[in-house]
Amino acid sequence: MKIREVILSTTPTAEAVADLRLGDIVYLDGLIYTAREGVYMRALEQKANIPMELPSQSAANFHCSPAAVIREDGSFDLGAVTATASFRFAKWLPEWIAKTGARLIIGKGGMSSKDYKEYFVPNGAVYLSTVGYGTGALLGRGVETVEAVHWHEELGIAQAMWVIRARRMGPFIVASNLDGECLFERENAKIAENLDRVYEGTKPAVLKRYGETDDRSDEVIG
Amino acid sequence: MIPISLIESTAQTLMDKAAIEIPQDYLDGLKAAAATEDGDLSSFVLKAMLDNYEAAKEDRRAMCGDTGVPRWFVKLGNDARIEGGFVALEAALRRATAHATASVPLRPNRVHPLWRTDHNNNVGIGAPEIEYGFEPEGEWIDLITVHKGGLFGTDYRMLFPSDGIEGIKRFYLDSLVAFGKRGLACQPAIIGIGLGGSKDTCMVLGKRASILRTVGSRNADPKIAAMEDEFKELGNSIGMGAMGFVGKNMVIDCNIEVGYCHTGGMQMSVHAFCLSSRRAVARLFPDGRVEHRTDPDWFTPYQRRETVEWDPVQEAAE
Numbered sequence: 001m002k003i004r005e006v007i008l009s010t011t012p013t014a015e016a017v018a019d020l021r022l023g024d025i026v027y028l029d030g031l032i033y034t035a036r037e038g039v040y041m042r043a044l045e046q047k048a049n050i051p052m053e054l055p056s057q058s059a060a061n062f063h064c065s066p067a068a069v070i071r072e073d074g075s076f077d078l079g080a081v082t083a084t085a086s087f088r089f090a091k092w093l094p095e096w097i098a099k100t101g102a103r104l105i106i107g108k109g110g111m112s113s114k115d116y117k118e119y120f121v122p123n124g125a126v127y128l129s130t131v132g133y134g135t136g137a138l139l140g141r142g143v144e145t146v147e148a149v150h151w152h153e154e155l156g157i158a159q160a161m162w163v164i165r166a167r168r169m170g171p172f173i174v175a176s177n178l179d180g181e182c183l184f185e186r187e188n189a190k191i192a193e194n195l196d197r198v199y200e201g202t203k204p205a206v207l208k209r210y211g212e213t214d215d216r217s218d219e220v221i222g
Numbered sequence: 223m224i225p226i227s228l229i230e231s232t233a234q235t236l237m238d239k240a241a242i243e244i245p246q247d248y249l250d251g252l253k254a255a256a257a258t259e260d261g262d263l264s265s266f267v268l269k270a271m272l273d274n275y276e277a278a279k280e281d282r283r284a285m286c287g288d289t290g291v292p293r294w295f296v297k298l299g300n301d302a303r304i305e306g307g308f309v310a311l312e313a314a315l316r317r318a319t320a321h322a323t324a325s326v327p328l329r330p331n332r333v334h335p336l337w338r339t340d341h342n343n344n345v346g347i348g349a350p351e352i353e354y355g356f357e358p359e360g361e362w363i364d365l366i367t368v369h370k371g372g373l374f375g376t377d378y379r380m381l382f383p384s385d386g387i388e389g390i391k392r393f394y395l396d397s398l399v400a401f402g403k404r405g406l407a408c409q410p411a412i413i414g415i416g417l418g419g420s421k422d423t424c425m426v427l428g429k430r431a432s433i434l435r436t437v438g439s440r441n442a443d444p445k446i447a448a449m450e451d452e453f454k455e456l457g458n459s460i461g462m463g464a465m466g467f468v469g470k471n472m473v474i475d476c477n478i479e480v481g482y483c484h485t486g487g488m489q490m491s492v493h494a495f496c497l498s499s500r501r502a503v504a505r506l507f508p509d510g511r512v513e514h515r516t517d518p519d520w521f522t523p524y525q526r527r528e529t530v531e532w533d534p535v536q537e538a539a540e
Contacts, residue, residue: 003266023263067241067284067329069342079327080278082287085373085406109404131270132464133408134497136287137278138270156340157330171270173263173465184404187263187467194461195399202392206384216396220403 006174010060010104010166014124017103020174022183026128027170031058031147031163032106034065036084038159040092042151044099051150052163055101063089063107065158067136068146076146078164080136083108083129087221094119108133110175110184112222117180128172129183135171142169185219192217224363224506226305230314232504232512236367237292237322240502241284244275245516248412248474248499251437255410255471264469268410271464271497286498289328290369292319292344293351295434295518299360303508312352315365320345331372357524358532361508366518368433368501375407375494378425383488390417390490391456397492398457398472405465408496410474412437413457416491419481428491431477433501434520441478442526450476464497479521 003025008016010030020026033052035043042048052058063086068078086107093111096102097119105111105120106128120126130139144165152160175183195216204214249272256268278285294315304311320343323330330342332349344350377397381389394415401407414432416424440447453476463469483489505513524532 003262025266064287065329065331067287067289067327069324069327077327080284080287080289084288109406129465131267132274132497133405134286135270135274136498137281137283137285138274139287140283141277141281156333156338157342158333158340159338171266184466188403190468191460191462191466198456198460199392199395201388202395203385203388204392205379205389206382207380209379216399220400220406 007168010058011055012059012103017124017126018178020126020177022174022177022181022186024174025170026172026174027168028060028142028166028172029168030060030166032060032062032166032169033058034062034162035096036063036065036089036159038155039151039161040089040096042155044092044095050100051161055103058163059101059103061096061100061102061105063105066162068157068162070149070152070157076149078143078146079140081139081143082136083133085109086111086127090115097123097125104128106130106172109221110182112219113180113182113185114222116176116182120176121178121180124178126174126178127176129175131171131173138171139169142166188217188219223303223305224508225510226310226314228506228510228512229304229311229365230318232506233315233318233365233367234322234325236365236502236504237318238326239514240367240369240500241289241326241328242278242282243502244278244285245436245499245501247436247438247516249275251474252410255474259463259469259471261463261467261469263467264463264465264471267464267467268471284326284328285500287329288371289331290498290500291331291349291372292328292367292369295353295355295366295368295520297355297357297364297366297520299357299362301359301361302363303361304363315350315352316345319343319350355520355525357522358534362505364503364505364518366434366501366503366520370433370500371408371496371498375401375411375496376492378421378489378491380421381488381490382486385488393490394453394492395456395460398460399462401494402460402462402472403466407494408498409494410464410471411494411496412499413473413476414493414495415453415476415478416489417478417480418483418489420483421489423481424489424491427479427481428493430520431479432493432495434518435477436517437475439477442523446478446480450478453478
């Protein structure tokens with residue numbers, strides 16, 4: 001299989017999103033904003049006004065806190081950018097996607113195919129995973145400017161809403177599609193076929209733990 | 223007497239090096255892994271990681287946006303003296319951590335567990351951790367900083383002698399598979415295993431095995447060293463690679479450390495030091511010399527001593 005590379009706008013057309021295939025490598029152009037639990041709680045639970053025009057300015061929500069500092073003169077020094085694990089945000093994402101029109105959810109580890117089918121696909125959204133997940137320096141190079149940092153006084157630097165202008169920012173991997181398929185579940189299913197052989201010569205612990213399952217095909221998220 | 227200003231300036235340099243420069247032993251290990259990898263996606267990931275380390279060094283920017291939780295290990299020769307004593311030392315390390323958070327910059331990861339208060343400088347209650355070790359001779363101190371990722375890849379289990387090696391393998395595989403799915407552990411990683419001690423010291427042993435030993439190092443006990451080889455091989459036979467994609471490389475190396483435990487138990491912990499295996503070390507001498515390296519060289523014969531009294535001659539003979 002040859003890996004396909006795609007340049008994608010952060011305000012993508014429906015056709016561009018529909019064209020993405022699991023495992024495609026994507027580089028992004030345009031505005032991206034970071035939003036994780038702090039932003040979700042503030043916008044959705046405390047009903048604060050979102051300080052951007054969404055999705056017209058950006059339909060790309062990055063689950064990320066950058067390694068960055070706000071200087072005393074108000075300017076920014078942003079070094080490396082890396083995603084944080086997305087499954088923890090499933091509680092807020094359905095409402096967030098519906099409210100903001102986000103088409104690209106970018107993060108680490110992806111969501112379950114159930115999440116994709118229930119609220120990604122109906123909203124025309126897909127999941128992009130960062131690579132590695134440690135390609136922070138490469139992604140940092142793709143940041144042309146920091147346009148704004150919202151709510152940093154209320155939420156702190158790590159949880160604030162960073163608005164960054166991306167130029168060929170990447171690589172990202174397409175981890176869901178508009179059929180609601182999940183790249184990680186596909187890979188897990190392939191790997192699970194081999195696990196019985198690997199586990200030969202081992203035995204379960206003599207003392208069990210509550211809630212313990214021995215089914216290694218289980219997903220750990222979702 | 224080692225000047226406190228030298229400690230602080232060296233500590234700042236170490237913070238910078240740890241965040242930006244991947245240690246050579248891990249880089250060599252990852253390159254060797256990349257050469258054997260044939261899964262399409264996992265090969266792509268490893269190549270991107272190798273590009274990323276280059277970009278970090280060229281641009282002098284942190285290799286990963288999650289710059290982990292900076293912490294310190296301080297090892298002292300028995301004759302080392304520090305200007306201002308240990309309180310001054312700890313203040314210098316806290317200042318260096320805060321300063322580097324702004325100057326590199328690092329992500330201000332450290333928050334209060336309940337109130338989520340963020341001082342934006344990676345300093346707070348119990349942060350950064352500062353742990354100590356001692357060696358029988360020398361006037362030097364070693365400053366070691368490690369910026370380990372914080373969330374996935376670590377687990378503990380109380381096993382028993384009847385679980386045996388089969389039970390140890392089982393828990394090892396369980397940990398790798400569970401945290402390896404979707405790449406949550408950011409593998410391929412240096413895996414550390416702690417065996418024995420008590421629950422807390424077992425965690426410490428395993429963590430130190432992953433972060434304070436290098437790729438290619440082996441336990442001084444030849445039977446444990448053989449287990450390390452076997453467990454590396456076992457982890458890489460799972461069929462899982464980077465990001466949990468189909469692949470051949472989960473484990474860049476497996477390091478095992480042991481401590482004597484309760485006669486009825488066999489505590490076990492597993493730790494994954496991620497793709498950004500960030501560590502930096504310097505030895506400081508009273509005459510102002512500073513020698514930088516990336517091998518913490520923590521597990522010396524003295525650290526693994528078994529006898530009541532320290533007798534290097536007897537230890538060497540065993």
